[in-house]
Amino acid sequence: MEERQLGSLGLKVSALGLGCMGMSEFYGKSEAGEAVRVINRALDLGVNFLDTADMYGPFTNEVLVGKAIANRRSEVILATKFGNSRGPNGEFLGVRGDPEYVRKSCDASLKRLGVDVIDLYYQHRVDTKVPIEETIGAMSELVEAGKVRFLGMSEAAPATVRRAHATFPIAALQTEYSLWSREPEDEILRTVKELGIGFVAYSPLGRGFLTGQIRNLEDLDEMDARRRYPRFQSENFQKNLELADKVIEIAQRKGVTPAQLALAWVLRQSENIVAIPGTRKISRLEENVEAVAVTFAQEELDAIEAAFPKGATLGDRYAVMDSVNR
Numbered sequence: 001m002e003e004r005q006l007g008s009l010g011l012k013v014s015a016l017g018l019g020c021m022g023m024s025e026f027y028g029k030s031e032a033g034e035a036v037r038v039i040n041r042a043l044d045l046g047v048n049f050l051d052t053a054d055m056y057g058p059f060t061n062e063v064l065v066g067k068a069i070a071n072r073r074s075e076v077i078l079a080t081k082f083g084n085s086r087g088p089n090g091e092f093l094g095v096r097g098d099p100e101y102v103r104k105s106c107d108a109s110l111k112r113l114g115v116d117v118i119d120l121y122y123q124h125r126v127d128t129k130v131p132i133e134e135t136i137g138a139m140s141e142l143v144e145a146g147k148v149r150f151l152g153m154s155e156a157a158p159a160t161v162r163r164a165h166a167t168f169p170i171a172a173l174q175t176e177y178s179l180w181s182r183e184p185e186d187e188i189l190r191t192v193k194e195l196g197i198g199f200v201a202y203s204p205l206g207r208g209f210l211t212g213q214i215r216n217l218e219d220l221d222e223m224d225a226r227r228r229y230p231r232f233q234s235e236n237f238q239k240n241l242e243l244a245d246k247v248i249e250i251a252q253r254k255g256v257t258p259a260q261l262a263l264a265w266v267l268r269q270s271e272n273i274v275a276i277p278g279t280r281k282i283s284r285l286e287e288n289v290e291a292v293a294v295t296f297a298q299e300e301l302d303a304i305e306a307a308f309p310k311g312a313t314l315g316d317r318y319a320v321m322d323s324v325n326r
Contacts, residue, residue: 001046002292004274006198007171011120011150013077015267015292017049018042018285019202019278024061027208028221030280032064039068041282043075045289051174051202051276053081053124054109058090062112070114079200080109081154083124097127099138106142122152122174126326132160133167140168152200155324158191170197177201177273179210179247179262179304180231180240180313183325193272201266204275206313207231209240210262212248230315239314246307256294257287264294265304 002015021027023035039050052065062080069076082105085093109118121142123135142148150171153164164170173192177184181203192199207226208214217227217237226232231240244258251261259277266275279285296304318324 001048001289004198004271006120006200006274007192007272008196009150009169009171011077011171011198013049013274014047015274016047016263016289017051017079017200017274017276018047019276020050020052020061020065021056022278023280024057024064026056026225027278027280028224034282035064035280036068038280038282038285039065040072042285043069043072045286047285047289048075049077049079049274049276051079051200052113053084053122054105054112055081055084055086055124058086058088059108059112062109066113066115073115077119078113078115079120079122079152080113080118081122081124081152082106082109083122083127083154095125095127097123097130097132097135099134102135102138103142106147110147117146118148120150120152120172121148122154122172123156124154125324126153126156126160128326132164136164136167136170143168154202155326157325158187160326161188161191161197162195165195165197170195172198172200174200174202174276176203176317177266178204178206179265179308180206180243181317182310185310189270193270199270199273201273201275203277204266205259205262205277206244209244210247210258212244212258215241228319229317230319231313231317233315236315243308243312247304250300250303250307254294254300256291259284259287260291260294261304263288263291264296265301267292268296268301 004015006013023030052061085096139151152172154174175184248258251258277288
């Protein structure tokens with residue numbers, strides 16, 4: 001497994017990480033025992049960068065990840081997040097970034113994960129009611145206290161990232177990025193490169209759309225959150241399916257799977273990018289890992305660009321977009 005420097009602060013992780021969200025919520029039913037096996041197989045394959053958040057479950061995903069790595073903590077670069085506040089019944093209570101909430105959330109995550117320190121602690125979403133300097137200031141106190149090693153942000157706008165980084169060095173910015181979500185190319189990727197901040201691409205497989213496995217909404221569990229996303233709706237779905245089919249064709253000509261092509265494309269965009277695809281199956285994990293070795297000739301990159309140009313995807317990423325790009 002290739003390792004990459006995630007930013008300029010000394011954080012080094014596997015080029016391909018593992019997003020653990022879907023093991024607990026949002027993408028339909030999951031089995032905890034199999035999820036633990038997937039996490040351990042990932043570590044066996046050199047995938048050492050695990051991504052979770054307090055809101056996933058809610059709260060249960062951190063417990064799951066903590067149990068899975070209990071005897072392998074030294075092999076893991078562990079990332080979790082705070083900021084999307086949820087109640088005990090799963091209700092969404094809004095975004096919070098006030099210092100008291102930062103401190104309380106970190107302590108709760110440490111307990112659920114069963115660890116003494118979090119390697120990378122993200123602000124999951126920006127709280128516009130609290131100056132970013134106050135939130136990052138509280139997060140920096142966690143570093144000074146030895147509870148957190150590095151700080152990160154998620155779905156933050158360039159200007160916000162600059163203000164945060166001026167308050168305390170930010171190691172990584174996590175944002176959705178894939179062939180069908182290329183918005184970071186507008187400004188974000190240039191900003192993080194300039195500041196020496198690593199970039200973590202979540203949903204690098206377009207929430208599974210680019211794998212070729214989703215042909216209609218009936219392929220998704222009734223409880224799958226993707227059924228509510230604009231890109232999976234009616235005319236948007238059919239148009240986006242045509243785009244995905246072009247990726248499948250290129251992958252077939254190259255002799256790789258569509259998922260491997262999509263992941264390799266993301267990793268090819270910059271040495272500063274790490275991708276964290278999620279999966280609940282060992283077979284998919286092993287397929288994804290092989291993407292790290294996939295290379296492209298320039299004519300292949302040109303063919304991908306022609307088939308799936310920036311801005312071609314129809315529909316917003318979320319049904320409500322007001323919590324991103326702040």
